[in-house]
Amino acid sequence: MSLAELIRERRSIRKFNSTPVAEELVVELLQTAVQLLPSSAGVPWRCVYAGTPESRKRLADYMLQTVSHSRLGKLIPDKMLEVFKKRFMDIPAHVVVLAGTGPDPLASERNYAAVCSILQNFQLLGWERGLGMLWDTEAMIQNEGLFQGIGMRADERFVGILHVGYYNKAPRGRKRTPAEKKWTVFQG
Amino acid sequence: MLLANLAMEATGPVCFRNQPVPQELVLELLNHAVWAPNDGLREPWRFIFVDHRNADRMVGLQEPAPAYLIVVMKEEADRYKREEDFAAVSCLMQNLELLAPEKGLGIRRTLNEWRYDRQRAGTFGVLGNEWIAGVLELGYAEQVPGRPAADSRPELRFELL
Ligand SMILES: Cc1cc2nc3c(=O)[nH]c(=O)nc-3n(C[C@H](O)[C@H](O)[C@H](O)COP(=O)(O)O)c2cc1C
Numbered sequence: 001m002s003l004a005e006l007i008r009e010r011r012s013i014r015k016f017n018s019t020p021v022a023e024e025l026v027v028e029l030l031q032t033a034v035q036l037l038p039s040s041a042g043v044p045w046r047c048v049y050a051g052t053p054e055s056r057k058r059l060a061d062y063m064l065q066t067v068s069h070s071r072l073g074k075l076i077p078d079k080m081l082e083v084f085k086k087r088f089m090d091i092p093a094h095v096v097v098l099a100g101t102g103p104d105p106l107a108s109e110r111n112y113a114a115v116c117s118i119l120q121n122f123q124l125l126g127w128e129r130g131l132g133m134l135w136d137t138e139a140m141i142q143n144e145g146l147f148q149g150i151g152m153r154a155d156e157r158f159v160g161i162l163h164v165g166y167y168n169k170a171p172r173g174r175k176r177t178p179a180e181k182k183w184t185v186f187q188g
Numbered sequence: 189m190l191l192a193n194l195a196m197e198a199t200g201p202v203c204f205r206n207q208p209v210p211q212e213l214v215l216e217l218l219n220h221a222v223w224a225p226n227d228g229l230r231e232p233w234r235f236i237f238v239d240h241r242n243a244d245r246m247v248g249l250q251e252p253a254p255a256y257l258i259v260v261m262k263e264e265a266d267r268y269k270r271e272e273d274f275a276a277v278s279c280l281m282q283n284l285e286l287l288a289p290e291k292g293l294g295i296r297r298t299l300n301e302w303r304y305d306r307q308r309a310g311t312f313g314v315l316g317n318e319w320i321a322g323v324l325e326l327g328y329a330e331q332v333p334g335r336p337a338a339d340s341r342p343e344l345r346f347e348l349l
Pocket of ligand 1: 011012134136138173223224225226228271276
């Protein structure tokens with residue numbers, strides 16, 4: 001598979017099978033993902049990994065404790081929260097990713113962009129090994145319970161949770177707008 | 189080639205040959221890069237190409253390069269969407285950087301202070317509801333002596349929950 005094919009064929013995976021994911025593989029792919037940045041030295045970031053049934057349950061509990069106590073959460077039937085929790089716990093692995101902020105907004109934006117680029121590398125490297133992922137940033141999961149549970153600090157920024165697992169079938173890709181339609185040549 | 193192997197290749201700092209970059213090449217690579225993940229398929233990006241005829245307009249703002257690609261994103265009112273969009277555009281720029289070497293193209297991604305200078309950005313056609321997500325300095329890459337392949341372990345802080 002060429003690089004261009006890899007980039008075009010990678011899909012976000014929302015349905016995983018139960019094949020376990022090796023923690024060593026995740027670490028290896030993350031390390032390679034960093035190496036693929038031209039200047040990765042000094043990018044402050046941190047991953048918190050939940051890859052065992054016990055830690056996945058804890059992660060789900062952190063997220064849901066805020067949701068179920070919130071006003072919105074009270075409107076959500078318990079049954080639905082249970083379904084959400086089960087789906088979450090059934091996914092083999094979760095990587096919570098945090099980017100360090102910087103001394104000023106520009107530095108913070110640069111770090112954030114670098115960490116996002118690492119995650120794109122990570123998704124592509126995973127795809128190459130048959131691993132599917134979903135980058136999750138739903139507003140509902142970005143809550144105090146989660147942030148406290150993983151020990152997010154004031155100088156850290158939430159980038160997302162990557163759900164990771166093997167899949168049986170990849171969905172069809174949804175067409176992109178040709179770059180020509182979003183293209184302007186500066187005329188001076 | 190496996191992407192995993194690309195990481196093993198030595199890369200040095202990117203130096204550019206004094207040669208124009210055809211827009212067709214950039215568009216070709218972009219049409220692969222737009223397959224970046226992006227929430228809600230908002231495709232929040234837009235491209236402004238500054239070629240060799242106008243490269244001097246970047247003096248004082250950017251390092252010299254044969255061409256520049258200003259990658260802009262639309263500013264969403266919603267804070268979450270704004271972050272997701274910046275993430276998506278970052279993935280797109282990363283795709284482009286992965287693809288460029290195969291074509292002999294070098295890319296230096298930058299994000300400089302002038303992104304906050306609305307008037308300056310405006311002269312290049314960046315609209316009031318847009319932000320510069322990155323300025324890519326582009327050029328055919330000079331053969332440069334590579335650094336020794338990954339001598340130190342990349343930094344990774346990986347903690348178990
Ligand atoms: C920063 C970011 C956040 C995302 N958040 C979500 C999310 O919360 N829920 C979701 O279903 N998909 C999410 N996605 C995945 C997109 O929906 C997906 O990339 C898009 O539908 C295109 O599909 P593809 O990745 O298979 O090409 C996110 C993608 C990115 C880059």
